Amino acid sequence: MYKIGYDVMGSDNGVEVAIQAASEFIKTRKELFLVFVGNEEEIKTALTKYKIDSNRFSIYPTTEFIDMHGSIMDIRRKRNSSMVKVLELLKAKEIDAMITAGNSAAFIAGSHFILGEIEGIKRAGFMPTIPTAIKNKVTLLLDVGANMECDEEDLLGFAKMATVYSQEVLKVSNPQTTLLNIGVEETKGTLLQKEAFKALSSDPFINFLGNMEAREILSGQVDIIITDGYTGNMALKSLEGSSKILMNEIKKELTSSFIKKIKALTLKKSFKAVSEKFDYKNHSGALLIGVDGIAFKSHGSSDVKSWKATLRMTCDAVENDVLNKIKRKAGNF
Amino acid sequence: MYKIGYDVMGSDNGVEVAIQAASEFIKTRKELFLVFVGNEEEIKTALTKYKIDSNRFSIYPTTEFIDMHGSIMDIRRKRNSSMVKVLELLKAKEIDAMITAGNSAAFIAGSHFILGEIEGIKRAGFMPTIPTAIKNKVTLLLDVGANMECDEEDLLGFAKMATVYSQEVLKVSNPQTTLLNIGVEETKGTLLQKEAFKALSSDPFINFLGNMEAREILSGQVDIIITDGYTGNMALKSLEGSSKILMNEIKKELTSSFIKKIKALTLKKSFKAVSEKFDYKNHSGALLIGVDGIAFKSHGSSDVKSWKATLRMTCDAVENDVLNKIKRKAGNF
Incomplete structure (x- = not known):
């Protein structure tokens, strides 16, 4: 017990x-x-x-x-x-x-x-699990808001802890880690991202694949995405917001006439499947790791x-x- | 001519x-x-x-x-x-x-x-128009990546220029402006957001409504959203990525069986309408304002x-x- x-x-x-x-x-x-x-x-x-x-x-x-x-x-x-x-x-x-x-x-x-x-x-980070396009695969994203300002050592710490979490809780043997950035080249981003890139690349415990753009967060390509709390919060809320608005728009469009409503009814399960998959309520917990x-x-x-x-x-x-x-x-x- | x-x-x-x-x-x-x-x-x-x-x-x-x-x-x-x-x-x-x-x-x-x-x-910003949930309404978002590091004066400058653009090109008489931030309270964000909040609030030329979270970007609630280039780029790419992945998932789900395909065909126009509305290819230009x-x-x-x-x-x-x-x-x- x-x-x-x-x-x-x-x-x-x-x-x-x-x-x-x-x-x-x-x-x-x-x-x-x-x-x-x-x-x-x-x-x-x-x-x-x-x-x-x-x-x-x-x-x-x-x-x-x-x-x-x-x-x-x-x-x-x-x-x-x-x-x-x-x-x-x-x-x-x-x-x-x-x-x-x-x-x-x-x-x-x-x-x-x-x-x-x-x-x-030195610092704890908020770490939610993010649903992805790959069935049953979640990605760990951290920090999403515990720290407004981080340094590269903080980001390295997040990556290390998330690696253990991914291995032990999610049973991923060699979790792939990326750094959230505005481009994939290692020279991209502010000083923080450039320094964090170096720190993550040179640590043997981290299986570091390089930078990743925010448009890939939901793709399920990797196991762990590392970022500072300000950026992570911004990216997460953008994802949540656009998913919600898009699903609403589809719903609005599909119920805009009686005929459409009847047709859409027969596909209700399919929509439900997608909307459940990306519903952040199914992933609303964040560990303060x-x-x-x-x-x-x-x-x-x-x-x-x-x-x-x-x-x-x-x-x-x-x-x-x-x-x-x-x-x-x-x-x- | x-x-x-x-x-x-x-x-x-x-x-x-x-x-x-x-x-x-x-x-x-x-x-x-x-x-x-x-x-x-x-x-x-x-x-x-x-x-x-x-x-x-x-x-x-x-x-x-x-x-x-x-x-x-x-x-x-x-x-x-x-x-x-x-x-x-x-x-x-x-x-x-x-x-x-x-x-x-x-x-x-x-x-x-x-x-x-x-x-x-002092600084120019990349300013795309963002499609929104409100019909025929776009929101100006800037900077989305021309400057990695900005100060509050830069953000004020972006807001002023975007106000003129909104009035003159989009014909909005009194464009509503917000500051992209991780929360709505004026104490939220890093030092930049706090200082920018003050600068935007005290300028009589800006119709400033306060902070706005990234989840509202597509809502069409406002005319102009101000941010630094790093944050704006991150938010924009999150939006683009999640919209694309979500539409793909729906497509995948709706074509996963022959019966579903047939049913979905009859609603093709409706999907097309939503996917056109939020297709960033229809808004792929950014003015270096x-x-x-x-x-x-x-x-x-x-x-x-x-x-x-x-x-x-x-x-x-x-x-x-x-x-x-x-x-x-x-x-x-």
Whole structure:
């Protein structure tokens, strides 16, 4: 059995949605025990609707929370918040991993203050899995926003940690890594990309293929794409936005007349398949890789689907003991 | 009558494709006279296949060219290249505007050396038009790669020039402008975004709405999106890449069985409509806004559709006398 601390307070959609996701998800993992951290009354009310076997969860009551509208300062101000408490439970090893959908800046700061970094790692990065055009293949993209400004050493650290994650959790034996850049030539980009190219090329632990343009992110050509948090965030949001708008446009066009609607109905499954494949809600969890604890961030507006995706990723990380494997490797990187 | 200098040498697809585009496009603009700059023999051969009224073009023969695989140094080394010559024709006012699909870095350097900047403008930016979810509405996005590193004054300059362009060419009376950033709050982003936010907010000429996330670029909510060249290039390529991959996936899914193929055929027009709307080949021209001349860059792998799109944009810019309007405004910005 392993325990995951689940901050049910932070999301825009409320406690009930978080509990519903948990009640559906917990059936899929026999070893999972959930520690719900948050307002006891709200949790209990939700549990009357979405039942969970009482042997498989506990409640850690808290009185405050830090949601999407919170700030980095809340980590200091709200010592009794669900986010601070779930981080403290992880630090005390009372749980094996944690999940929150609360304010990102507070979560990053709190993770650094409370958990600290893995020895040998200077900065942690947000690492989501990106769905790709290749069936069942995801690409790791990091950092997507934990650090606005990075140096080449940070990017090298991201690449090393992601390599271990890819090997251990995704079972890729020799993960291929690229650097996100505005062109493939090694002279492209700002000083950061040029220096990072050199650092990544010369490290024997990294299977580095060179630069990659943003238009290839969804292609599934590689296992790991390395970038600074500002660039990664920009690229990720562009991808999400254009996918969403394009699917909407197709839907609009196909429902613009009665006849089209009838015809489109017969192809509904096909559209659904593509839209599911690239739906970022199925990939809404991001590991804050580099802090000393398995700490996942779920999307602030997480719905049942998103929460379940994050729960799945968190269980995968725990079951594959990825933190210890990264820590063991960190000394030898 | 106005004259556009057309460097037919630079593209990956050869002279014939460029001439074919010209022969089809020229019928749509009565005032247009084209000056083909490039290898005389190749141009003449192509013209035997794609005929153009001899009163509507001339040939300016050159012996060298700078294609996509060229470098910035070629501007100095290849004085007789079609790119250098077309820039010199523009400088000498023998033509009213120019188009090339050759190497971007060489084109940017050449434009600065030969044409110089508009007085009051420190840096020129690449400004494509981005198709949006709103019918017939395009958004101007700049810079998308002319400058890797910008400061807030550069971004303010881009916003001012784009405002004039939007008013004069796209006929938007009070164009709405946003700053591309990783969040909407004014404290988001790196130092550049924070400083640019202040500069854009306090300038009375700019109708500034604040920050905008990359996921909204295609939404058509605004007229102008301002960014530095590195970020803009990253965002644009993410958009292009994800649109292309998503449309491919849908196609793959819809043709995965005979029955699906038959059903999908009946909806072909609908797909075509959406895929045309967001096809970046229909928006493949980017104005290098800020240099003292109307100088357009077409995609390196321009096909007939792309060349025609760039020709259209170039004619629109000339017919609306946008350069002089920007220059007149530049003093009063």
